[in-house]
Amino acid sequence: MHLKLSSEDMAFQEEVRDFLNNNLSDDLKQKSSIQASIRTDPDTAGQWAKILGKKGWLAYTWPTSMGGPGWDIVKRYIFESECALVGAPAVNTMGFRMIGPIIDKFGTQEQKDFYLPRILMHDDSWCQGYSEPGAGSDLASLQTKAVPDGDDYVINGTKIWTTGAHYANRCFCLVRTSTDGKKQEGISFVLIDMDTPGVDGQPILMISGDHELNQVFFDDVRIPKSNLVGEENDGWTVAKYLLEFERGAIAYTPTLNAGLRSIEEIASIELTGHGDRLIDDPGFIKKLRDLEIRVMAAEFTEKRAMSALSTGQNPGAKSSMYKLMGSELGQEIAELKMEAVGHYALPFLPESRVPGNNITYPGPEHTRTVTAKYLNGRASTIYAGSSEVQRTILSKQVLGL
Numbered sequence: 001m002h003l004k005l006s007s008e009d010m011a012f013q014e015e016v017r018d019f020l021n022n023n024l025s026d027d028l029k030q031k032s033s034i035q036a037s038i039r040t041d042p043d044t045a046g047q048w049a050k051i052l053g054k055k056g057w058l059a060y061t062w063p064t065s066m067g068g069p070g071w072d073i074v075k076r077y078i079f080e081s082e083c084a085l086v087g088a089p090a091v092n093t094m095g096f097r098m099i100g101p102i103i104d105k106f107g108t109q110e111q112k113d114f115y116l117p118r119i120l121m122h123d124d125s126w127c128q129g130y131s132e133p134g135a136g137s138d139l140a141s142l143q144t145k146a147v148p149d150g151d152d153y154v155i156n157g158t159k160i161w162t163t164g165a166h167y168a169n170r171c172f173c174l175v176r177t178s179t180d181g182k183k184q185e186g187i188s189f190v191l192i193d194m195d196t197p198g199v200d201g202q203p204i205l206m207i208s209g210d211h212e213l214n215q216v217f218f219d220d221v222r223i224p225k226s227n228l229v230g231e232e233n234d235g236w237t238v239a240k241y242l243l244e245f246e247r248g249a250i251a252y253t254p255t256l257n258a259g260l261r262s263i264e265e266i267a268s269i270e271l272t273g274h275g276d277r278l279i280d281d282p283g284f285i286k287k288l289r290d291l292e293i294r295v296m297a298a299e300f301t302e303k304r305a306m307s308a309l310s311t312g313q314n315p316g317a318k319s320s321m322y323k324l325m326g327s328e329l330g331q332e333i334a335e336l337k338m339e340a341v342g343h344y345a346l347p348f349l350p351e352s353r354v355p356g357n358n359i360t361y362p363g364p365e366h367t368r369t370v371t372a373k374y375l376n377g378r379a380s381t382i383y384a385g386s387s388e389v390q391r392t393i394l395s396k397q398v399l400g401l
């Protein structure tokens with residue numbers, strides 16, 4: 001792994017900057033900048049995903065064999081960093097990051113031919129139906145049942161915390177097809193069209209006021225057996241592969257670095273109680289530099305994990321380490337940003353973050369999303385494996401406890 005950019009990589013960086021300059025409109029940037037969710041609203045993000053798809057850069061983590069650009073880890077990192085720096089909309093990554101690689105590894109040829117080209121062009125929006133009211137960290141306890149009936153499965157049960165289910169048209173889902181043996185042994189991995197009769201969703205609002213999450217109910221939902229991915233009762237193998245992708249494939253540090261840079265910008269505008277610029281306050285700067293050093297350390301860990309992934313190795317415990325570091329640092333950055341904007345952190349106006357709203361936010365523009373992002377970001381140490389679960393993995397796999 002080389003840490004300095006080669007001349008080829010620098011030329012690629014210029015190509016990405018040119019592309020962003022020419023294709024990311026001010027309108028898309030503005031709509032994206034006023035939002036606090038991990039994902040930009042489906043209209044804005046969908047438009048951007050289509051533009052990326054046309055360029056061949058939506059599924060930018062995919063090898064050329066799957067129709068992706070075949071970028072190495074450095075190019076991916078450059079792309080992510082440049083997108084984070086200009087505030088590009090955050091697209092729904094569940095298609096190309098999660099279900100795409102699963103279908104490529106475990107799917108039938110028919111499934112590959114149908115779904116992969118659609119993911120490349122963002123023709124579908126996917127959601128993940130794993131968690132249930134009684135099965136989160138202990139996922140194998142899931143109870144949603146799929147009962148074989150002729151050429152179909154009939155599904156009954158409920159999924160919770162399903163991000164984006166209210167606009168997704170497809171869901172990849174873990175269901176119980178057997179109660180024999182260990183609980184991991186009776187699980188299957190299926191694909192469900194969200195417009196199938198019997199699928200219903202209820203919104204769950206987050207503390208930030210955002211609607212990202214849902215509870216989804218399945219009431220006698222009939223899907224064809226051809227929607228099974230992998231073998232019946234072997235869904236746990238598929239799920240484990242996906243969890244590794246989920247933890248091992250998200251790059252946190254481009255966003256963390258963009259967050260640090262924006263604190264620096266805010267601190268050169270905002271004043272302390274004594275009327276000095278915040279950036280000149282030694283106490284504040286110490287906190288900022290401390291975070292910068294820890295983000296740099298996280299960046300090296302992240303690159304090590306990505307390097308392992310790009311050479312086909314299993315990132316193993318490294319992905320737990322950087323999920324832990326990335327999510328906790330993100331929360332600390334959000335907290336320092338709140339401190340930087342002072343009393344402007346107080347207004348709670350979720351409506352002012354809806355694209356096209358006509359609400360005047362009672363503070364400078366750079367303060368609009370600060371508190372909402374802080375609140376929304378509390379979830380990052382829960383989803384994709386909570387911090388406690390990651391620490392347990394590290395204690396077992398690294399420390400051998």
Ligand SMILES: Cc1cc2nc3c(=O)[nH]c(=O)nc-3n(C[C@H](O)[C@H](O)[C@H](O)COP(=O)(O)OP(=O)(O)OC[C@H]3O[C@@H](n4cnc5c(N)ncnc54)[C@H](O)[C@@H]3O)c2cc1C
Binds near residue numbers: 131379389
């Ligand atoms: C914003 C957000 C988006 C999400 N999106 C999705 C989605 O799209 N699809 C989906 O399927 N799920 C999604 N989830 C669900 C997420 O995966 C679960 O919330 C997570 O796995 C934790 O499960 P739980 O909420 O049931 O908490 P629990 O598993 O009940 O955990 C409760 C607490 O106990 C701790 N704990 C649990 N087990 C252990 C243990 N063995 N050792 C130590 N501590 C433990 C946890 O760390 C936590 O603090 C999302 C969650 C959030 C917050």
